[in-house]
Amino acid sequence: MISVEEAKQIIDGKIWMKDLESIDLEHSSGRIIAQDVTASFPSPRFDNSAMDGYAVKANDILRASKDDPIILKNIGVSSAGKPFEHSLGIGECIQCMTGARIPIGADTIIMVEDSSGFNDDEYVSIYSSSSKGKHIRRIGEEIKTNDILIEKGANITASEIGVCASFGYDKVIVSERPTIGIFGTGNELVDPGSDLKEGQVYNSNLPVFIDLVQKAGANISMKDVIKDDKGSLHTFLNDALSNCDIIISSGGVSMGRYDHVRDVMIDLGVEQHFWRVAQKPGKPLFFGTKENTLVFGLPGNPVSSYIGFIEWVWPVIRKMMGENKSPYLNGVLEEPFQREKAKYRYLFGKAWIEDNKLLCKPSGKMGSHMLTSSLDSNCILSSGPGPGTLRPGDSIQVNMLPWGKLR
Numbered sequence: 001m002i003s004v005e006e007a008k009q010i011i012d013g014k015i016w017m018k019d020l021e022s023i024d025l026e027h028s029s030g031r032i033i034a035q036d037v038t039a040s041f042p043s044p045r046f047d048n049s050a051m052d053g054y055a056v057k058a059n060d061i062l063r064a065s066k067d068d069p070i071i072l073k074n075i076g077v078s079s080a081g082k083p084f085e086h087s088l089g090i091g092e093c094i095q096c097m098t099g100a101r102i103p104i105g106a107d108t109i110i111m112v113e114d115s116s117g118f119n120d121d122e123y124v125s126i127y128s129s130s131s132k133g134k135h136i137r138r139i140g141e142e143i144k145t146n147d148i149l150i151e152k153g154a155n156i157t158a159s160e161i162g163v164c165a166s167f168g169y170d171k172v173i174v175s176e177r178p179t180i181g182i183f184g185t186g187n188e189l190v191d192p193g194s195d196l197k198e199g200q201v202y203n204s205n206l207p208v209f210i211d212l213v214q215k216a217g218a219n220i221s222m223k224d225v226i227k228d229d230k231g232s233l234h235t236f237l238n239d240a241l242s243n244c245d246i247i248i249s250s251g252g253v254s255m256g257r258y259d260h261v262r263d264v265m266i267d268l269g270v271e272q273h274f275w276r277v278a279q280k281p282g283k284p285l286f287f288g289t290k291e292n293t294l295v296f297g298l299p300g301n302p303v304s305s306y307i308g309f310i311e312w313v314w315p316v317i318r319k320m321m322g323e324n325k326s327p328y329l330n331g332v333l334e335e336p337f338q339r340e341k342a343k344y345r346y347l348f349g350k351a352w353i354e355d356n357k358l359l360c361k362p363s364g365k366m367g368s369h370m371l372t373s374s375l376d377s378n379c380i381l382s383s384g385p386g387p388g389t390l391r392p393g394d395s396i397q398v399n400m401l402p403w404g405k406l407r
């Protein structure tokens, strides 16, 4: 049996990066940016108006007020996409819409509300003075040419999509999606939707894996539920080893008489790196490789396999896709956390913010078969081994579920 830290190091040493591909921006949500995205022009691209109003010279309207307006000559319109071509002289003004280029010679914008309004009259009354530069968005005030807009490793969300689009990119470079094979094992498993006979249980791990793989952004290329017999396991795994970057199984890796997954993997030439980790839940955890394929044998108990996926498999998928951030936060316990003397302990938990602190507590139900403990959870809490119980006020590691919200 090895420690969680050792096991993570072994896995880290086996992770490899998928090739890069260029994909359409509109289909890039959830992927990871593989190269820094830089600005090929400044933003704003040119001085433009932040308001609908009049472009004027501040010196022309120094003493303008509602009671004593300054009259300026109205010489044209600058609108977004259609700049005014001529420059502004003393005593003149130009109607200038939001986003429109500031005409040459103008140094401030007067809001239309502070004028006699937009019309085609030859003269306009200005009711207020202004300082130079007011309501003007300056070229490059947000971003300079060649600035890095988005760093390599960023998760693509609406923000990244918006920024890429606003700088003219319709494609983005990301790592390819890893190809995943998932399977559950057990003679007792029945698909939801069918009737249960005595002693049977519904297969819940595979539906959980399907959702998690899709959420992580990988491709499921094979999925199945397999009986506990060596022949069926052999057939599925043989295929999966030649088609998948990562194979993930649930069940059949502990000490039971019908736990054949590990034997079959080894028969098929998978090199075992470890198969028991000092953790609860999920002590039987197989990790092996064959050529480029990484193989995870997670335990069958629904909580163990769910937590095992999030803690062990999710980060591997995301790293292969280019993510480089640690998911762990530090939280403060609100309720006791029963840690283990000699094992890492994981529990579904609930985290929330109060008084600027990340508070958390374990889920009420603790058994590794009690999947309902995940329902009201937004995180997994974990503690390394040690004596005694962690008390309220102690700090603890928090792994927010990728979709978990702090409320």
Ligand code: AMP
Pocket: 184, 185, 186, 188, 189, 201, 202, 203, 204, 205, 206, 250, 251, 252, 253, 254, 256, 299, 300, 301, 302
């Ligand atoms: P195993 O690791 O195969 O010994 O399975 C441990 C426990 O998890 C047993 O009670 C199994 O019935 C249950 N189990 C295994 N696979 C699944 C699955 N896909 N869905 C729900 N429960 C499962």
Ligand code: MG
Pocket: 185, 186, 187, 228, 251, 252, 300
């Ligand atoms: Mg089993």
